[in-house]
Amino acid sequence: MRYLFEDYTFDTDRRELHRETDAVSITPQVFDLLDYLIRNRERVVSKDDLIKAIWNGRSVSDAALTTRLNAARGAIGDSGEQQRFIKTLPRKGFRFVGQVREARDVAGPNPGDAPESAPAVPDKPSIAVLPFANMSGDPEQEYFADGMVDEITTALSRFKGLFVIARNSSFTFKGKAVDIKEVGRRLGVRYVLEGAVRKASGKVRITGRLFEAATGTHIWADRFERDMTDIFALQDDVTLAVVSAIRPKLFQAELALASRRRPEDFTAYDLYLRAIQQIGPATREGLAEGLRLVQRALELDPRFAAAAALAGACHAENVVRNYAIDPRFERKEAVRLMRLALSLDDGDPDSLATAALISALMIGDCETEIEMSDRAVALNPNSYRTWNCRGWVYKIAGQPEEAIRSFERAMRISPVDLQQFTVLTGMGFALIELRRFDEAISAGKKAQRHNPCYPGPYRCLASAFAHLGRDAEAREAAARMLEIDPAFTISAWIARSQLSKTAKLMIKGFRKAGLPE
Structure with a gap:
């Protein structure tokens, strides 16, 4: 181990x-x-x-x-x-x-967390985009290099003829010397793209190399350079070159479909990238700073749909995680920004999925939210975010079996994701409502190992243990959760969001575990 x-x-x-x-x-x-x-x-x-x-x-x-x-x-x-x-x-x-x-699988100090067994390589062409090296000579530009990888991964994922690993799994290899064959085995992909980004003197240069993972054979390399004002065209250049190397017969029209509607102001886009970096860990301080940055992006470009969706998600997270000083205000802002994002662009899969989840948590119009989340995965079946959001939407809608299928799909797209604790927690919640308490405990324990400071897994464990009559373990899980979220009460948890609406067995387990009313 x-x-x-x-x-x-x-x-x-x-x-x-x-x-x-x-x-x-x-x-x-x-x-x-x-x-x-x-x-x-x-x-x-x-x-x-x-x-x-x-x-x-x-x-x-x-x-x-x-x-x-x-x-x-x-x-x-x-x-x-x-x-x-x-x-x-x-x-x-x-x-x-x-x-x-x-x-467990690989000896020595290698990057990432190996899955318990290597996933099978899909029948269709599959690819992982590794983090690009930041060659700018300025560590502060790391977010920019990461943002380029994020955009290229997103663009590739919109090609329905490809299977693309989510960036969170690829980023477990960040800053490490990697064996291309091992990356392919761990992530279950046929191709691996690596590269570097240099941002200087008003220009951006990206170099990329594509490998066949099974053999480690180098099959393509190129260099792309454009002015900073042409950053999105640069991303399209890289995407088209990679797709052409893998699937020469894909049509240019499909690339047009793959490209999201971009912001008009580059500074707004830069702030958006910085916000994503801050929001990732979902700490109180990170969400506050991320929200500040994305609000500035919206001031510069009020029609930036992805920024509106991200800002709405920050407000919703503050409510659900009990960070909000004024929950009523944050709830209203989450809904307002969600609706703004949809009015600006209801065809971007990730923004659509985010809006569906915000609505599910804050409003609870199940039919609308299911339609939105289904449309999001149809637009981009390779997106970890769309499947994760769909899982939570279906859980809240009272369809735990479909929720579990969505969470399982998300985990295959991103098998070593550092944020996998959120998916595992959702699975645990859904399994409780299906009375599959032993499986809920397994999911909760895995989630807790991924992030011991996240309260969700302990809630899952407290409820599941209590239903099985394992009272001592239920009380221990409840105590651990209260260490992380000392203000927790059952009534406050119910009031925070629509998540509790179809969680009757979950709440019954809370009471059995002795959590405060």
Whole structure:
């Protein structure tokens, strides 16, 4: 087993700790201490637990234990003051609180989180677009390079003759030296595109290389350069070249269909890219900054539909995640911006899917929302976002079987997605309503391992455990959830959104688990 957190790889088989590609010196006892804390990261570990596990129950002084803990923290760039990874809970014990991903299939410090089994390669041409290197000499331009990859991936995904891996899975390889064959195996694709972006002196240059994944054979390479004002034409150039290399007979007309309606103001587009980068982790601070940036983009280009949809999603997230200071205002803004996005462009799949989910959460007009989400996946069946949103829409509409099918499709499109905890949580919620409680627990545990700081999986676990009469585990999951969301009450959760409308068994489980009314 390998555990990955930030830029560290903790290999339990080789008993090695790496920071990126560099080995970190660590004594056997400190390694065992870290191993025990990471393996038991779902709970608080007491001093007695550590002594029993590491010292076989021998008498150990507090000073000796503190010394080993400090050594463990030091090995992973932590300290007693920061406690980024190992947190001390006074009079209770210790807990590993870093976000950990597990990798089973590949030995050594490789990027990404390997799926439990490699997905099958689809019959039709399939491709993953790896993160492009930022060659601008300015780390602050990283968001721009990422944005170029995002746009090219989106454009490729609109070709219904292709199967395209979502960017979140491709981005698990960011900043790492990769084996093209291994990328293809992990993601289940036939082709891999890699490249670099240079932005300087009013120009943008993109270099790209296309590989056949099974053999690692280099089959195409080219360089594209345009003025900054022609950025969208540059993206189309790259997309058409890649498609032509894979499917020479695809028509130019299909490329026109694949191109989204672009903003008129480049600065607005730049702000939009920055906002996406901020919003990704869905923290309170990130959503606030992302909303500020995307609002500025809308001021510069009031007809920028994707920006309106993103702003609406930020407001909806604030309501659902209990971040909102004024929930009534944020709810109204979410709906207003959703409607604005649809009035500007109701043919962009991702914006349409986002609008469907906002409406499902804030309004609850099931028939309309299902029609919108179905249309979004029809427009782009390769979009992770459209399938994920469709899953939540169908869950809220009281059709959990169809919700699960959508979530499964999303996970195939993005098999090692760092945001997969949201899909797994949705699956867990749907499984509870189908009384498939054991499967809901499995989904909840996987979601919790992907992101231990996200409250949704603990809600799923608390309810599912309670339905199975596993009261101690239900209470523990409820307590963990309340640590993350201390203001949670059942009534407040019901009032936040339409998510609770078809969650009768979920809510019944909450009550059995002893969550506050």
